[in-house]
Amino acid sequence: MTLQIETPALLFSATSLILLAYTNRFLTIAQIVRNLKNNYDDVKTKSILFQIKNLNLRLSLIRYMQLFGVLCLFLSVFAMLLLFLEQQILGIYLFGFSLLSLLISLGISFWEISISVTALRMHLSDLIVSDNELKS
Numbered sequence: 001m002t003l004q005i006e007t008p009a010l011l012f013s014a015t016s017l018i019l020l021a022y023t024n025r026f027l028t029i030a031q032i033v034r035n036l037k038n039n040y041d042d043v044k045t046k047s048i049l050f051q052i053k054n055l056n057l058r059l060s061l062i063r064y065m066q067l068f069g070v071l072c073l074f075l076s077v078f079a080m081l082l083l084f085l086e087q088q089i090l091g092i093y094l095f096g097f098s099l100l101s102l103l104i105s106l107g108i109s110f111w112e113i114s115i116s117v118t119a120l121r122m123h124l125s126d127l128i129v130s131d132n133e134l135k136s
Helices: 006-042 046-084 088-135
Strands: none
Touching: 006 046, 006 088, 046 088
């Protein structure tokens, strides 16, 4: 079994875009946490505290998403180096590990998105209850 040196390079653009998306998610959530913290300092409610706790979990997940994304990129570059040095077997295994890292990163991303959707649905359910109360 042989692997061409260009094959691991295929992950570069995809991984770079994924890391950029993860960073944007991180920055957005960080801003929301700062705003909620300011709100909590003014009005201490369990709802705000719950939201901050939820966002803290999401920030941790994004950190792991980024970690495995960077590991994917690192292992891909290292696999290319090994293929360049004609170390086929090691290069193939490292490329396999880079793909595994990418899968883990995407899996954690799916988990983080599902947490986000659940939180948004909770907010929407509050709005639906408020709307029903107004109609009554």
